[in-house]
Every structure is written in C-alpha cells, then in structure tokens.
Amino acid sequence: MARELSRRRALAAGGSILAFGGTVAYVATRSGSTGRYVPSEAHTSEATTGFGVSLDGRPIAGSSDAPVDIYYWTDFLCPFCAKFEAETLPTIGTEYVDTGTARLVGLSYPNIGAYSDPAAVWSRCVWAQVAASEPTAYWRWHGAAFDEQSSGTEWADEETFADVTARTEGVPLAAVEDCRQSRTDALQASIDADVAAAQQSGIQGTPGFVIYNREADAAGTLVGAHPAENVADAIERVLAA
Incomplete structure (x- = not known):
C-alpha cells in the first residue's frame, strides 16, 4: 500500500516515478577526487520506509530526521560506482547528508562479476558488527573497499576483502568472518x-x-555516475514537491 501511495504522488504524471535525466545515464564525471566520504553521523534502523525500502541491516549515513532519503544501490565491483564514490559522493555527503537534509541508505545490487554477491555479504557483515557501537567505521571500510578496485573483476576475492576489513579501524575481522x-x-x-x-x-x-x-511522499530516480550538480538538482526537486 505504501508503495502504491508513493507512486500515485510521485513527481511524474501518470503514476510513475520521475527519472531525472533519463532512465539510464552513465555519464562522465569531472576529473579529480575529493577523497572518500565518511559521514559525520550514521545510524541504524529496523524500520521500513514509506517508499517500501527496508532499512533493517542496511548502512545509513546522516540524521534519522532528515526529510529526504537517498536510496543508493551499488556494487563494489562497479567502475561507475567507484567514479560516483570518488567524484560525487564527497560533495553530496558534505552539502546534504552532513547538513541534515538527506540520509543516505546503502543498498546492494550485485550485478558485475562473480564476487559481487560475496562482496555484498562482506558489507552487510561489517555493518552488523559496527552499527550499534561505531557506525561511521562502516563507511571507512566502504571507502577502503572501493579503493581496491582496479580494471576488470579479478582483483575482488576473499583475500582482498579480508585485508580491507583487517586494516579498517574499528572493524573486527574475526566477528565479520x-x-x-x-x-x-x-x-x-x-x-x-x-x-x-x-x-x-x-x-x-x-x-x-x-x-x-x-513528508511529501514524492520520489525520483537517477542511474549512473552523475556529477554532483545533477544529484543536487534531483534532491532540490523532491524537496520542492
């Protein structure tokens, strides 16, 4: 019922969710990186949102009171995700998540290679260990995992993710295993x-x-490694709904 309501009140006419910039938009982002984003605040929740997304066991960055949710589907083997992480997320995190406007919910969409599913399980297990005590440690691990990405998918294996986990402060490897x-x-x-x-x-x-x-029960979608100004525009548009 909640999903039907959100679709009826979505930004696009005809009951569908508005796709900002098209349904597929794998665009080039600006060169250069501002560094991996680690939120100033993170939290855990067992709720299911009005849009129908379960937050239980999913990493969340930002305030629980933020008016906007950003549901972010990613794959640690995805090169476009790595571009977004390096070139867009630091700006969006600083300007919208850390300021209390949006909260970022990390969701899994393994679709690139054979290790995509195991990498997603690593992510969930890391979050499970730190969510209650040191949730920002997850985001340090998250960024370090993307730092390991290289061309192709052969880099992703048990040894790589175990090493990332072992050297990320605040993340207990034995408990994750x-x-x-x-x-x-x-x-x-x-x-x-x-x-x-x-x-x-x-x-x-x-x-x-x-x-x-x-609050407005309005939503829009983006797909691809959009530059920060595109994501910011999408956030502002749903805020104005």
Whole structure:
C-alpha cells in the first residue's frame, strides 16, 4: 500500500516515478577526487520506509530526521560506482547528508562479476558488527573497499576483502568472518530484496538511486555516475514537491 501511495504522488504524471535525466545515464564525471566520504553521523534502523525500502541491516549515513532519503544501490565491483564514490559522493555527503537534509541508505545490487554477491555479504557483515557501537567505521571500510578496485573483476576475492576489513579501524575481522559463516543465507535474502526493490523502481544497473521526500511522499530516480550538480538538482526537486 505504501508503495502504491508513493507512486500515485510521485513527481511524474501518470503514476510513475520521475527519472531525472533519463532512465539510464552513465555519464562522465569531472576529473579529480575529493577523497572518500565518511559521514559525520550514521545510524541504524529496523524500520521500513514509506517508499517500501527496508532499512533493517542496511548502512545509513546522516540524521534519522532528515526529510529526504537517498536510496543508493551499488556494487563494489562497479567502475561507475567507484567514479560516483570518488567524484560525487564527497560533495553530496558534505552539502546534504552532513547538513541534515538527506540520509543516505546503502543498498546492494550485485550485478558485475562473480564476487559481487560475496562482496555484498562482506558489507552487510561489517555493518552488523559496527552499527550499534561505531557506525561511521562502516563507511571507512566502504571507502577502503572501493579503493581496491582496479580494471576488470579479478582483483575482488576473499583475500582482498579480508585485508580491507583487517586494516579498517574499528572493524573486527574475526566477528565479520563469523557473520559470513553463519548468516550468509539470510543476508543473501536481504540482498535479493534490495535488487527487487531497485527493479520495481525501474533501476536496472549501478549506481542507481531513488531520492525520496518522506513528508511529501514524492520520489525520483537517477542511474549512473552523475556529477554532483545533477544529484543536487534531483534532491532540490523532491524537496520542492
């Protein structure tokens, strides 16, 4: 019911969610990086949002009171995601997430290579260990994992993700490994739910975004490594709904 309501009140006419700049927009971003983004605040939640996205077990950056949700589907093997992480997210994080305007919800959409699903499980297990005590540690791990990305997909393996986990301050490798051994099936089900939610919103690749004004129940989508000004424009448009 919540999803039907949000679609009826979405920004586009005809009951569909507005796709800012088109449904597929793998565009070149500006050269240069401002460094990996680590939020000033992060939190955990067991809720399901008005848009129908489960927050349980998903990493969240920003204030729980932020009026806008940014649902961010990603794959650690995705080169366009790496571009977004390096060139766009630091600006959006600083100007919208850290200021209390938006909260960023990390969702999984493994679709690039054989290690995409295991990488998503690593991510969920890292979050499970730090969410209650030191949630920003997850985002340090998240950025360090993207720092490992190189051409192709052969770089992604158990050794690489174990090394990233071991050297990320505040993330206990042994506990993460225990989680991977005992909870992979349950976590894979939640990852599959993320993919289903993306596809129901018209997102077929990564990085993909739904930007949702919780109070107005209005939403728009973006797909691709958009520059910061495109993402900012999308946020402002749902804020004005």
